[in-house]
Amino acid sequence: MSRLPVRKTYKLFIGGEFPRSESGRTYEAEGQNVARASRKDVRDAVRAARGAFGKWSGMTAYNRGQVLYRIAEMMEARRAEFANFCSGPKEVERSIDRVVWYAGWADKLAQVLGSSNPVAGPYFNFTVPEPTGVVGILAPPEPALLGLVSRVAPAIVGGNSVVVVASEPHPLAAVELAEVLATADVPGGVVNILTGRLEELAPVLAGHMDVNALDVSGADGEVAELERLAAENVKRVVRGDADDQSPWEIAGFLELKTVWHPIGV
Amino acid sequence: MTELERKQDRAPIPSGWEYATAPESREIVQLRERYGHFVGGEWLEPKESYATIDPASEEPLAEIGQATDEEVGLAVSAAREAFENGWSALPGSERAKYLFRIARVLQERSREFAVLESLNGGKPIRESRDVDLPLAAAHFFYYAGWADKLEYAFPNRKPQPLGVAGQIIPWNFPLLMLAWKIAPALAAGNTVVLKPAETTPLSALLFCDVLRQAELPPGVVNIVTGDGRAGAALVKAEVDKVAFTGSTDVGKAIQRELAGTGKKLTLELGGKAANVIFDDAALDQAVEGIINGIYFNQGHVCCAGSRLLVQESIYEPVISKLKRRLQTLRVGDPLDKNTDVGAINSRAQLEKIEELVRSGEEEGAEIYQPPCRLPEKGYWFVPTVFTNVAQSYRIAQEEIFGPVLSVLTFRTPDEAVEKANNTPYGLSAGVWTEKGSRILSMAQKLRAGVIWANTYNRFDPSSPFGGYKESGFGREGGRHGLEPYLKFE
Incomplete structure (x- = not known):
C-alpha cells in the first residue's frame, strides 16, 4: 500500500515565526493554497523588522557574513526542494553561490565604500556606510528563487532588516527560503516574507512611515504611484536588477555617516 | 557649581561691554539696478x-x-x-x-x-x-x-x-x-x-x-x-x-x-539635530560648541544643533555658563566685524520663528533671552534658549531655522541616544565627552549623516554631507x- 504524503501549509514568515495571514485568506499559486497577506500583516512585518534592526545592524560585520554563509549552507541542504520551485537545479546553484558571494x-x-577624508584643519574625519533601516522589497516575479535572493541578500548583508513581498505567481520558493532562514541563525524579524497580492500589499509597504527604503524591482511597470507614496517619509527608492550581483546593489540600501573629531594634545 | 562659578555669576554682565563699530565697507560691491x-x-x-x-x-x-x-x-x-x-x-x-x-x-x-x-x-x-x-x-x-x-x-x-x-x-x-x-x-x-x-x-x-x-x-x-x-x-x-x-x-x-x-x-x-553634552565633557569648550551649533548664521542652518541634550548632573553649570555666554553675543549690523548674530533672512522667516517661539511659551517651556538692543529697521531675533522642554513640544520637534535652542536632559547614554534619535530627521548630531570609547559608541548609535564629536558645524569639500x-x-x-x-x- 502506497503511503499518502503529508502536505505542507504555506504560511507567512514574520518575526521568525510562521503565522497564517491574520485575515484568514489564501490564494492558489503553483497548485497550492498560499497565505494571502493583509495590510495588517504588512504592518506586523514592519514592526518585526524594526524590532530586529538594532540587533542585526549591531552585530559585527564578520558575524553577519557568517550568518549569510550559513544561509547558503542551509540552502545547499535543500537543493532538491528548491529546484521544484524555480527553473531547476542551475537556478538553485546560482542562487546559493550568490548568497555566498x-x-x-x-x-x-566599509573599506570599499567608506573613506578617510583629508579636511583642511586639525580634525580626524572619516565616512562609513551604515544600513538605512527597514527595507521593503517587492521581489521580482521571476526568476522565482534567484530574483528573490538577488534582492534580499544585498539588503541584509549591509545590516538592514527587510519585509519582502514574494513573487505573486511563484511564491513557493520564498516560503521555502523562509524555512531556510528560520534555521540559519538569522535573528527573527531580520527577513520577513509575505505572500499575497502585490497590488494589495505594495502600496501599504510603499506608504508605511517606518520603512526607510523601497526596492521596486518586482513592481509590474507602474511604479509612479508607489514612488509617490514613498515620498511621504523620503524613502530611498531602489530599482534593482533581478539577476545581478554587485556591491552597488548593496550601496542602494546604505547611508553614509561622516564623523569629525578634533586633533590636539 | 564651583565657588568660582558662583562668583562669576554675580559678576557684571558682559553685555555692558561697549565696542566701537567696525563696519566693512560696502563700496567694493557694485550692484546693477x-x-x-x-x-x-x-x-x-x-x-x-x-x-x-x-x-x-x-x-x-x-x-x-x-x-x-x-x-x-x-x-x-x-x-x-x-x-x-x-x-x-x-x-x-x-x-x-x-x-x-x-x-x-x-x-x-x-x-x-x-x-x-x-x-x-x-x-x-x-x-x-x-x-x-x-x-x-x-x-x-x-x-x-x-x-x-x-x-x-x-x-x-x-x-x-x-x-x-x-x-x-x-x-x-x-x-x-x-x-x-x-x-x-x-x-x-x-x-x-x-x-x-x-x-x-x-x-x-x-x-x-x-x-x-x-x-x-x-x-x-x-x-x-x-x-x-x-x-x-x-x-x-x-x-x-x-x-x-x-x-x-x-x-x-x-x-x-x-x-x-x-x-x-x-x-x-531639514534637521533637528541633537547636541549631546555628557558630564565629563570639557564644559567651556562644549558651551562654545553649543553657541556655534545654534547661533552660527542666526541658526539658519539645516544641521544646527537646535536640541541641546544635557546630562542631568551638569545641567545647572551648563545652563549658567550658556546664559552668561549668550549675554556676550552681539546682535546687529551684518557688515560690522564685531557682529556675532546678524539679521534674520526675511520677514517670512522671522514670522515663522516668532510663531514657533510663541508655541514654546504656550506649551510651557521657560524662555531665556539676554538683554539686547535690536536695530529699529530690518528683521531681528534675540538669541533664545528654552529650558523645561518636553520632547513633544513643537520647539523640540519642528525645525525652527532660527537662533532658538531647546534644552532637554538625560541621565544615561541610552536615554541620550533614544532622545537624540526621536525625530523624523537625521542630518547631524553633536557629542561632547572626553571619553574616547563613548564618542565612538555614540557616533555609531546616532542616526544621522554627520556626527561632530567635540566640535560642531565643521564643513569641508572633502567631507561627505547629507542626511x-x-x-x-x-x-x-x-x-x-x-x-x-x-x-x-
Whole structure:
C-alpha cells in the first residue's frame, strides 16, 4: 500500500515565526493554497523588522557574513526542494553561490565604500556606510528563487532588516527560503516574507512611515504611484536588477555617516 | 557649581561691554539696478521681476527676474546645447582647469562676494568672510581635481555624465550652496541650470561674472531666479537630474513630482539635530560648541544643533555658563566685524520663528533671552534658549531655522541616544565627552549623516554631507558627492 504524503501549509514568515495571514485568506499559486497577506500583516512585518534592526545592524560585520554563509549552507541542504520551485537545479546553484558571494561582502563594505577624508584643519574625519533601516522589497516575479535572493541578500548583508513581498505567481520558493532562514541563525524579524497580492500589499509597504527604503524591482511597470507614496517619509527608492550581483546593489540600501573629531594634545 | 562659578555669576554682565563699530565697507560691491536670467552666457531680459532687499535695513538692492516656465525652458535648452556641443566631450583635464580658474577668481574676489553675501542675506561679515567664501572657493578647487580622475573614483564602473542638472538652493549659504551644487556637477561633465533662493539671488548673479572671467563656455552654467514657482518649473523641465537643498516639505513635493520619471534626485532637507553634552565633557569648550551649533548664521542652518541634550548632573553649570555666554553675543549690523548674530533672512522667516517661539511659551517651556538692543529697521531675533522642554513640544520637534535652542536632559547614554534619535530627521548630531570609547559608541548609535564629536558645524569639500531619514538622501562633498552626478554602465 502506497503511503499518502503529508502536505505542507504555506504560511507567512514574520518575526521568525510562521503565522497564517491574520485575515484568514489564501490564494492558489503553483497548485497550492498560499497565505494571502493583509495590510495588517504588512504592518506586523514592519514592526518585526524594526524590532530586529538594532540587533542585526549591531552585530559585527564578520558575524553577519557568517550568518549569510550559513544561509547558503542551509540552502545547499535543500537543493532538491528548491529546484521544484524555480527553473531547476542551475537556478538553485546560482542562487546559493550568490548568497555566498554577498556573505563575503559584509566585512569589506566599509573599506570599499567608506573613506578617510583629508579636511583642511586639525580634525580626524572619516565616512562609513551604515544600513538605512527597514527595507521593503517587492521581489521580482521571476526568476522565482534567484530574483528573490538577488534582492534580499544585498539588503541584509549591509545590516538592514527587510519585509519582502514574494513573487505573486511563484511564491513557493520564498516560503521555502523562509524555512531556510528560520534555521540559519538569522535573528527573527531580520527577513520577513509575505505572500499575497502585490497590488494589495505594495502600496501599504510603499506608504508605511517606518520603512526607510523601497526596492521596486518586482513592481509590474507602474511604479509612479508607489514612488509617490514613498515620498511621504523620503524613502530611498531602489530599482534593482533581478539577476545581478554587485556591491552597488548593496550601496542602494546604505547611508553614509561622516564623523569629525578634533586633533590636539 | 564651583565657588568660582558662583562668583562669576554675580559678576557684571558682559553685555555692558561697549565696542566701537567696525563696519566693512560696502563700496567694493557694485550692484546693477536690475538683473535678468543668465542663459547661454547672455543676460536674458526677464518678463516679470521683483525687488531683492537687504534684510538688515529692508532697503531694496536690485530688481530680480521672476523666471517663467518659458524662461526656465530656455535655460534648460541652453544647458542641453552646451552639454551636447562640447562640454561632455571636453577632456576631464580641460574641465578641471575651468574649475580651478573659477576657484581662483572666487579667491581673488572673495571680499566683494563676502560683503555682498552679508548685504543680501543678513549673515555676519565675519562668517561670510571666514567661512562661506573660503569654503566655496575650496569646493571648486577640490572638485576641479576630480574632473580628470573619475575612473579612479569609480573603478570598473565607466562613469558618464548625466546631462543637464537642475539645481535649487536655499538662502542660508547662497554662494556656498551654489558651489556645493555646481562644482561636482561640472567636474562630472554635466551642465547645469541653477536657481538661487528667492531672497538671496545676488551672489549667484555676481557669480556669472566669475564665469565670464573664467571664460567658461556659454550654457554650461545657467542661472534663473525667482521664487518657488521657478523652482517647480525647473523640476518639471527636461533635466536629467534634480538636486535640491531646502525644506523637507518641498523636498517631499519634489520627490512626488519626479515619481516614475526615472530622473536622478538628491535631497538635502531639514534637521533637528541633537547636541549631546555628557558630564565629563570639557564644559567651556562644549558651551562654545553649543553657541556655534545654534547661533552660527542666526541658526539658519539645516544641521544646527537646535536640541541641546544635557546630562542631568551638569545641567545647572551648563545652563549658567550658556546664559552668561549668550549675554556676550552681539546682535546687529551684518557688515560690522564685531557682529556675532546678524539679521534674520526675511520677514517670512522671522514670522515663522516668532510663531514657533510663541508655541514654546504656550506649551510651557521657560524662555531665556539676554538683554539686547535690536536695530529699529530690518528683521531681528534675540538669541533664545528654552529650558523645561518636553520632547513633544513643537520647539523640540519642528525645525525652527532660527537662533532658538531647546534644552532637554538625560541621565544615561541610552536615554541620550533614544532622545537624540526621536525625530523624523537625521542630518547631524553633536557629542561632547572626553571619553574616547563613548564618542565612538555614540557616533555609531546616532542616526544621522554627520556626527561632530567635540566640535560642531565643521564643513569641508572633502567631507561627505547629507542626511538619514527625512533629512534627505545623497551626499555632497568628497568622492561620494560625485556619484549623484554620474551614471554607470
